[in-house]
Amino acid sequence: MGSTFREVFRQINFRVDLIFNLIFPQKCVHCNLEIENKYRQVCFGCESEINWSRPFDNELKNQILQNIYIENVQSAQYLFSFSKEGVEQSLIHSLKYKNAKRTGINLGRLLGKSFLEKEKQQEIECLIPVPIFYKKKFDRGYNQAESIARGLSLELNIPMRNKLIKKTKNTKSQTKLTKSQRSRNVENTFVASSALSKVKAIGIVDDVLTTGATIREICKEIIKVNETIEITIFTLGVAKHE
Ligand SMILES: [Zn+2]
Numbered sequence: 001m002g003s004t005f006r007e008v009f010r011q012i013n014f015r016v017d018l019i020f021n022l023i024f025p026q027k028c029v030h031c032n033l034e035i036e037n038k039y040r041q042v043c044f045g046c047e048s049e050i051n052w053s054r055p056f057d058n059e060l061k062n063q064i065l066q067n068i069y070i071e072n073v074q075s076a077q078y079l080f081s082f083s084k085e086g087v088e089q090s091l092i093h094s095l096k097y098k099n100a101k102r103t104g105i106n107l108g109r110l111l112g113k114s115f116l117e118k119e120k121q122q123e124i125e126c127l128i129p130v131p132i133f134y135k136k137k138f139d140r141g142y143n144q145a146e147s148i149a150r151g152l153s154l155e156l157n158i159p160m161r162n163k164l165i166k167k168t169k170n171t172k173s174q175t176k177l178t179k180s181q182r183s184r185n186v187e188n189t190f191v192a193s194s195a196l197s198k199v200k201a202i203g204i205v206d207d208v209l210t211t212g213a214t215i216r217e218i219c220k221e222i223i224k225v226n227e228t229i230e231i232t233i234f235t236l237g238v239a240k241h242e
Contacts, residue, residue: 030090067212108151149205182213201230
């Protein structure tokens, strides 16, 4: 009886997989090539084009720190750099606009691994994902920075805390704004919890970093609560300034 049930279940499972693949065939998020492994987001060809961050390549790291320009932020970690229309951009786009929680977690784990390879283990007490407005989270079903932070948390063994920073206003998308418009757009839109006053070092996690306006604004709010806190930035992608 039990084995018949398992067989039927296996068959149903197989068909569900088959039907699911017929309706939603798994395609590379960049070149649209069909891929067999449903857990992959990009094909092997596109994967080989990704500009992964390299150890001892500090140029972009310094660019991030200079953009944020806050004394408390002394360290930054990223997974890849990206330019317009590259594979990296398609990957990041897929995190936001397709339900891709798992991709976020996997990329977060990769970011964690590369951090452990390159940096001395620091005393980061918690990881805080850059929040999105609650209504946006409700519409999308999840916050992509939170998925990345979850993966990072698994790899670094540091807890993720998603309630220490709140976004209090809905803002326009930053993508089409200039550098100064971006700063103004996010001004006074975050609030930091007073619980942060007791923390020595934290990591802030986001999907991409372009001008750094959002993270800079968050850091400013955190420093209002805790002047001496040490902040490490974690991001998947960094926009290369051309
Ligand atoms: Zn591809």
